[in-house]
Amino acid sequence: MAWRYVTTSRGQTGLTVAAVAAAVCLIIFINCLLQGVQSRFINDLIGSLAHISVKVPDPDPEPLDDTGEKSYAATVQKQLQKKDELRRPEELESLLHSFPHVKFTASSVGGQAFLLRGAQRFGVTVRGADPIKQEGISNLSDDMVGGRWLSIGPNDLVIGYKLSQDTGLKLGDTVTLISSEQIRKTYTIGGIFDTGQVQVDGSTVFVTLRAAQQLFATGRDARSISIKLDDPWQANRVSQMIEDSLGLKTESWMVEQAQLVNAFAAQNGTRIMISFFSLAASAFGISSVLIVSVFQRSRQIGILKSMGAKDHQILRVFALQGLFISVIGALVGALSGYSLLTVLMSFKQVARFGKSDQLFPAILDPKVFALAMLSAIVATLMASLLPALRAARTNPVDVIAEG
């Protein structure tokens, strides 16, 4: 009977299905698009950074004896930073892989150095890591505009495009670095990258882990271990777990980029509010249409009850009507959302070096689709409950007497 009501009142059914579909489509559109924009934003801003950096903890401050003219009971002063390194980094990496969400790890040695170019000196930040492992952290190969990265040797250096412009260096040139440890080494320019971030492209150079260990005299030790998680938003939690169980110092990107995280939180709140109000508006619309439907059919309901239909049977008819509408509406909405996003995702914008980016970087997340459809079905069912209850409580004597 519910199905017959749905199929015979096509105008009314079409209206309610459209209301559900519009809400589902809007929710999917907003969430997938904002998720994509957010993901692109995160990738652009922290894509080349670790989600967590594990380092040697700072030593505890120790009271120093007062030796000056003034007399103090005690003076507490943080020790000057020691070049303490992480010992046996390979073992630590395997240990870190046992923590939840940890996807990639890469031991690294980094520090400051001068790049010598004729009489000129350029201050650079040297990052040394195993290219294959580092790829999991910073995905540098995607940003390569010349030469190679993954197969560089211990005498190769990979520099940013801006630095290559500033220094006039090109692939195959030789260049000398002098580290803060005053160790001097000569390298060949093996690759040039362009991340689009001026600071990185203009002052960071990459070498192999072994090369960096030699340049900064760390032996076989590492200065930090970078971690990439399968979910960047778990960084604080995993970071805390590592500190608690291994006693190492950690830096989470969420702490380092707190303002960005706050902006994302505000954006997520807006996304949820828009989704909620879309659903609520759709539910109100559906409830109103179904109330009118119940009102129009009140005499029919009375007749059915005079023929022995029970309250729960009437309730079921109108609840099923709501269910049909919600399921069809959810499917239509999901399909419309998918089509709309697919079309938008096909638009490209040209970036530098002939690369092209999506103009609308949406993510077709099945979870968003499932959640939008499920919440629309639940909201519609709840919206149909009130009219269904009203229908079930119809007194046949009242409506039949109306003639």
Place this chain on the structure above:
Amino acid sequence: MGTPLEVEVLKGIDFRVERGEFVAIVGQSGSGKSTLLNILGALDQPTSGLVSIDGVDISTLDSNGLADLRNDKIGFVFQFHHLLAEFTCLENALMPIFISKGQASSEDEARVKALLERVGVGHIAAKKANQISGGQQQRVAIIRALSQQPSLVLADEPTGNLDSKSSKDVFRLMREMTKEQGVTFMMVTHDDRLAQQADRIFRIEDGLITVSEGSS
């Protein structure tokens, strides 16, 4: 909020109707005919007294029990056919069976089709209820009332909305079905000539009933 005003419509009435009997209920508007029909149809409860349908005291039943009683033992025919426009004539006639069993068996369908044939509307069984004439609609409504093979059919001015020819035809059919199906018919009517053709006439005046024999 005060206490709702209580109006005594029917006053201590007492009667018994035999199986297979055709009773006409007559009276002025507002005399209590419809109230009596609602009580007999288990749609309303009397404030006092006993109403027994086919040996079942309706005051002992809860709302589900009353619904089952209406479905199983009572059929209704209203002044307006009240057929469901979304359904065919056959589906409308089978509606009480749909309500009790969820779906009709092939035997149910054959039996109800035969009844529709019997009252001359078999050929429009597949048509939607809003595609047929008023007289045909009321015939379908009568078969709907009979489809569950009830003990009692209550008809509230079933010919009141029909022209005189259709009115006579429908009344004749009801009389014939009473005999053929062995069902008790109680019909409210304003038409004295039709009432005279009943087995008995219940005349309601000032909430009281006077019973007389019909001329049939």
